[in-house]
Amino acid sequence: MINGAIIGLGKMGLSHASIVSAHPDVNLTCVCDTSSLVLDAFKKFSKLKVYTDYQKMIEEEPLDFVVIATPTRFHYAMVKFALDHGLHVFCEKPFTLTTAQGEELVESVNQKKLVNQVGFHNHFIGTFRELKRLLDKRVLGELFHFSGEAYGPVVTKEKGSTWRSNPEEGGGCLFDYASHVINLVQETIGRPEKVLGAVLKSIYSNGVEDAVYSLMRLTSGLTGTLLVNWSDETYRKMSTSITVQGKNGKIICDATEVKIYLKEAVPSENLEKGWTIKYITDFAIPVNFYLRGEEYSAQIDYFVNCIINKAPLEYNTFEQALYTDKVIEMIQEKNKLN
Amino acid sequence: MEKAILGDNQFFAVNHLSDEKSRAQAIRFKDDSAIISVIDQSIDLGIKTFMCTTHDRIANICDHIRKNPSGYQDFKIYPCMPYAHKYANAVTELGIMGTIKQYVPGNIFGTFAKGGLAFLSKDFIKMMEILIDAEMKMFKGIPTPVIFIQNVLVDMILGLKMYDVFAEYDRYIRKKYEAEPGYITMNLPALLDALNSVGVVNPVICSSINKIGFRMSGGKEIYEKCLREKEFQPIAMQVLAAGALKPKEAIEYLGQFPKIESVLFGASTKSHIRETKELIEQYM
Known part of the structure; x- marks a missing residue:
């Protein structure tokens, strides 16, 4: 058994707390937040110790890891403190507000050889893994275009502001929604090396963008688009998809389906000419506890497994998340030029 | 409980197999009359x-039922609360406190309101x-003879091991709604x-039960x-495993469990x- 704690009990923090607490190999011993309402609920209904000061918690409790799910502007100081105390760290996305902060944390964690992970949970959705596998097998032949998209109904009318509407604090559609898509493109298709064009558009929000439209080039030379809008109420919840086109066809992939169109069959993959549809039911990663989607449990299972069994770090390392932050910076800079 | 219960996912663009199909459903059920x-x-x-x-749209359906009672004799609704995406999207934007402010009726922060007192005393x-x-x-x-809490909330509470919340829910639903x-x-x-x-015994539990073990x-x-x-009263959902199973084999599988x-x-x-x-x- 290993001991863990959660810092930050908002939507993601509560979800992580529940999943970590249900994990058979983990003792969730304590939680930390500044909201007395939330902490009092934990005091009344759970057996967990509660803290309002994360530094005190880390110093006092015999912990192996922390999950950090606070607003982005707190990530740097909290991750640094946890690493300095020898803890493995799972941090929510996006990673840090500036890439300089991220670079320092990546260097520190690699030196200390601690398990590190950032919550880009799409990599734990079976369909996106199948997309990557098919691309690695080159079933589409030479690629000529990709499109990474996400739409959802977060801000659908003009109203008051929170940290999510403040770009200095890591708010806005670029940090919140688009970071998922950038990370997914980066790890399944290839790393963007240049942002050729970018538009950050405010629709209902003040001071922050509700949509991100960008054209980018990957290190492989492949170009494609990023189309993200969190003010689209035709979607019931966040819907993320990746389309990749090559000389031999295309693949459209989302959290439920992989739709493959091939001009020529690929017998080694049992893929016929024309359309083949694969469903999540064949790719869902089995979990022992389910909350909101297999991917949230699967990513914690993976994190815990990396700690206990010293498994090699493959998915969602700090370094990968830092690269996503770098692309975010490139998009911001390109947008400023407009 | 009746053997067959009609659900509402198809009306509200919930399709676990295809985002595209779910949008097609949103178009098909644009008007309440279609539902x-x-x-x-x-x-x-x-x-x-x-x-x-x-x-929100279920409120319109309920209005229709109340206005046309003759067509709905013996008709029952099993409500499932809350409609989680409404809250989840609000929490992303407004935070937990902002969401409470938005959705609790009246002014929960008014000291004299019933809700205000509950809030201040953290009741x-x-x-x-x-x-x-x-x-x-x-x-x-x-x-409404059976009143459900949605899985997002049930499973969150379950994971956090705050089991007393279930007992309180159980008590309140029986007392206030006689359900x-x-x-x-x-x-x-x-x-x-x-x-x-x-101490909650023989509960009504609705969960995924299907031949391929999906969810x-x-x-x-x-x-x-x-x-x-x-000992419990099971309702099977996701019996077609989001469409991966044909209806006949799916229901035939359920038939081996008389419970x-x-x-x-x-x-x-x-x-x-x-x-x-x-x-x-x-x-069955």
Whole structure:
């Protein structure tokens, strides 16, 4: 058994707390937040110790890891403190507000050889893994275009502001929604090396963008688009998809389906000419506890497994998340030029 | 409980197999009359229980039912609360406090309001009761013999091991609504143990039960063991495994578990409703 704690009990923090607490190999011993309402609920209904000061918690409790799910502007100081105390760290996305902060944390964690992970949970959705596998097998032949998209109904009318509407604090559609898509493109298709064009558009929000439209080039030379809008109420919840086109066809992939169109069959993959549809039911990663989607449990299972069994770090390392932050910076800079 | 219960996912663009299909459903059920027409068809076929989320549009359906009582004799609704995406999207934007401010009726922060007092004294049970009453308002005058909490909330509480919340929910639903409390979960075996541990016995539990083990956390075998050995009132959902199974093989599989009381299913056409109902009658 290993001991863990959660810092930050908002939507993601509560979800992580529940999943970590249900994990058979983990003792969730304590939680930390500044909201007395939330902490009092934990005091009344759970057996967990509660803290309002994360530094005190880390110093006092015999912990192996922390999950950090606070607003982005707190990530740097909290991750640094946890690493300095020898803890493995799972941090929510996006990673840090500036890439300089991220670079320092990546260097520190690699030196200390601690398990590190950032919550880009799409990599734990079976369909996106199948997309990557098919691309690695080159079933589409030479690629000529990709499109990474996400739409959802977060801000659908003009109203008051929170940290999510403040770009200095890591708010806005670029940090919140688009970071998922950038990370997914980066790890399944290839790393963007240049942002050729970018538009950050405010629709209902003040001071922050509700949509991100960008054209980018990957290190492989492949170009494609990023189309993200969190003010689209035709979607019931966040819907993320990746389309990749090559000389031999295309693949459209989302959290439920992989739709493959091939001009020529690929017998080694049992893929016929024309359309083949694969469903999540064949790719869902089995979990022992389910909350909101297999991917949230699967990513914690993976994190815990990396700690206990010293498994090699493959998915969602700090370094990968830092690269996503770098692309975010490139998009911001390109947008400023407009 | 009736053997066949009509669900509402198809009306609100919930499709676990295809985001594209879910958008097509949103177009098909744009008008409330399209939803009402499917409900009416299912009543014609003898299905008189409708299980639905506390989605805003359900309030319109309830209005229609109250205005036309003759067409809905013996008709029952099993409400499932809360409609989670409404809150989840609000929490992303407004935070937890902002969401409470937005959705709790009246001014919860007003010291003299009932809700204000509950909030100031951090009386969580009172707050839960106020939220339940707010969600239940739309069903006034319509029989609601079983009232469910949605899986997002059930499973969150389950994971956090805050089992006393279940006992409080159970008590309030029985006392205030004279109804049976129900629980939707993706973690049936663990939930059943948790409920039993706080004295909630023989509960109504709605969970995924299907031949391929889709969304059956911990694996199909442990679910099957529960269905053979434990005392509870199971409602099977996701029986088609989001469409991966054909209706006949799906319902035939359920037939080996006599304990299953009801099957929750979604259908948009009369022929699908009829086909599902006939299979349920044949095999269960």
